[in-house]
Amino acid sequence: MPELPEVETVRRGLASLVAGARIAGVDIRRDSCVRLLPGGPAEFASEVEGLTLSRLVRRGKFLWAELAPEPGDDAPLLALSAHLGMSGQFRVHVDAPEPHRHCRARLALAEPDLTLDFLDQRTFGYLHVEPLVPTPDGGPGGEGTPLPLLPASVAHIGRDALDPQLDDVAASRALRRGSRGIKQVLLDQTVVSGVGNIYADEALWHARIHPERPAHAVTASSARALLGAAREVMARALAQGGTSFDALYVNVNGESGYFERSLEAYGRAGEPCSRCGAPLRRATVGGRATHWCARCQRRWSARRKGPGS
DNA sequence: AACGATCCCTGTTAGC
DNA sequence: TGCTAACAGGGATCGT
Numbered sequence: 392m393p394e395l396p397e398v399e400t401v402r403r404g405l406a407s408l409v410a411g412a413r414i415a416g417v418d419i420r421r422d423s424c425v426r427l428l429p430g431g432p433a434e435f436a437s438e439v440e441g442l443t444l445s446r447l448v449r450r451g452k453f454l455w456a457e458l459a460p461e462p463g464d465d466a467p468l469l470a471l472s473a474h475l476g477m478s479g480q481f482r483v484h485v486d487a488p489e490p491h492r493h494c495r496a497r498l499a500l501a502e503p504d505l506t507l508d509f510l511d512q513r514t515f516g517y518l519h520v521e522p523l524v525p526t527p528d529g530g531p532g533g534e535g536t537p538l539p540l541l542p543a544s545v546a547h548i549g550r551d552a553l554d555p556q557l558d559d560v561a562a563s564r565a566l567r568r569g570s571r572g573i574k575q576v577l578l579d580q581t582v583v584s585g586v587g588n589i590y591a592d593e594a595l596w597h598a599r600i601h602p603e604r605p606a607h608a609v610t611a612s613s614a615r616a617l618l619g620a621a622r623e624v625m626a627r628a629l630a631q632g633g634t635s636f637d638a639l640y641v642n643v644n645g646e647s648g649y650f651e652r653s654l655e656a657y658g659r660a661g662e663p664c665s666r667c668g669a670p671l672r673r674a675t676v677g678g679r680a681t682h683w684c685a686r687c688q689r690r691w692s693a694r695r696k697g698p699g700s
Numbered sequence: 701a702a703c704g705a706t707c708c709c710t711g712t713t714a715g716c
Numbered sequence: 717t718g719c720t721a722a723c724a725g726g727g728a729t730c731g732t
Contacts, residue, residue, distance in 0.1 A: 392725060423709090452726080477725045478710090514709050515726065571703065580727075588725070677704085680724075 393475040395551055395585030396628035398452050401481055405456070406447040408483045409500060409507055413443045414471075416499035424495035424511060426519035426544075438520045439471055444500075451551040451584025455542050457523065470523050470542040476515025482508045519544060551585035552622045553629070563614040566606060573609050574602035575677045577617065586621050589657045590628070592682045594621035596656035601690040602681050608691070627653065656682040 393401070417436035419425055428434040442458040445467060449455075455472035473479065482491075487506035490497055496518055498507040509518060523540035541548075550557040565582045566573070576582055577591045586594065595602050597620035600613055609617070631653075655665055660673030660682055669686035 474726080476709095476727090512709095512711065513725075569702070575703090578726085678706095678725090 392477050392587055392589065393452065393479065394587035394590050394625070395452060395553060396590075396625050396632050398449055398454055398475060398585075399553070399629055400632040401475070402447050402449045402454055405454075405481060405483075409444055409505060410447055410456075411443065411445070411502070412500040412505060413502055414439050414441065414498055415501040416440065418497040418499075419495075420490060420497065421495040421514070423514065424509065424517055426517050426521075428520070435518070435520055438469070442469065444471065449551075450541065450545055450554070451548050451580055452587065453542070453545045453548060453584075455545070458520075467540075468523060470521060472519045472521060472542040472544065473509070474516055476511060476513065476517070478512040478514075479516030480510040482510060484508065548580050549582050549584045552583055552618065552625060553585065557583065559615070559618060563611065563618050566614045566617060567609050567611065569606045571606055572603040572676060573600055573606050573617070574679075574681060576606045577621070578677075578679070583618065583621070585625065588679050588681075589654070590621060590625055592657045593624045593655060595688065596683060597624060599687050601688040602676050602683055604690055656684065658682065 417440055419432035419435065422432050425432050425435045428438075430437070439458060443461060444456040445459040446457045447454070448457065448470075453472060453474055455470040457467035458469040458471055459467050473481075478493075484506040485504075487497070487508075490508065491510055493510045493512045494508050495511050495514070495516075496509040498509075500507055509516075519542070521543045524543050524546055525539055526541045526546050549562075562583050566576055569576060571579075574591050574595060577586050577594065578588070592602070594617055598613060598617040600609060600617055656671060659671045661670055663669065664671055664684040664687055667684065667686045669684055671682055672685050673680065673682050675681065
């Protein structure tokens with residue numbers, strides 16, 4: 392599934408391939424792949440046609456292209472935003488083949504002439520055209536993103552774990568707030584964004600925290616370790632995922648398995664923990680498949696030795 | 701306000 | 717063998 396590292400890989404691919412191109416035509420092949428607009432898919436098409444894809448920007452798992460009236464115009468007011476959901480992909484073609492079975496939208500680009508396909512097998516992803524709005528925390532952060540503007544539907548999303556402007560102190564404090572299990576807080580994109588189910592399990596394993604430990608019972612140093620682990624594991628995945636896209640194939644779907652060999656917890660139920668050898672467990676937590684080591688990741692702090700213990 | 705439950709959707713796999 | 721059911725998942729939204 393595409394989480395932050397995969398989405399960033401897509402962003403880089405699109406930035407190198409389609410930035411600066413003009414949207415010459417829009418073919419929505421499945422209406423529900425476009426977020427609800429009053430005028431439906433036709434409104435989507437009429438809003439974006441003729442505009443230029445300028446900067447490609449990401450926050451967490453949200454990706455968007457600023458839309459400029461002309462190439463080089465740096466006062467965009469609109470964004471073409473996308474969420475890949477579970478299975479979204481972008482593919483760029485010089486000579487467009489017949490659309491793939493899962494192709495939900497096809498954009499014809501000009502200067503250069505290219506075809507940009509949005510594919511999505513499980514249809515949880517979408518495209519959206521929406522205004523860029525100011526945000527209190529000062530903008531998307533990350534590479535090449537000077538504007539303090541976010542697509543309206545992304546305004547509530549917190550800075551992500553790889554955002555250099557993320558306030559680590561405030562973020563780790565926020566991770567310790569509330570009665571929810573720490574994994575659910577880590578998956579809450581308004582706190583720190585970009586972490587999905589796979590990297591949540593990985594980060595918790597690295598930080599040795601039980602996924603169901605109540606957030607308020609996580610120590611300050613554990614919360615800092617957790618944030619650091621999330622950052623570390625996603626940075627490593629990005630380093631691997633980012634190496635392998637062909638010139639005209641935007642590597643996207645996160646299922647390509649390039650990072651799978653490095654996973655310590657996710658998908659490894661029954662296998663021995665590489666730290667302690669105890670078998671890894673699996674259960675459903677908050678509706679999500681969850682993997683952890685029952686020995687390394689205790690639900691409660693180890694009891695201090697005392698009378699009666 | 702905070703949090704849990706529900707729903708969206710389809711291809712694959714497990715089970716009978 | 718052929719069918720059905722469970723499952724995977726992020727996030728918006730609604731109800732408590």
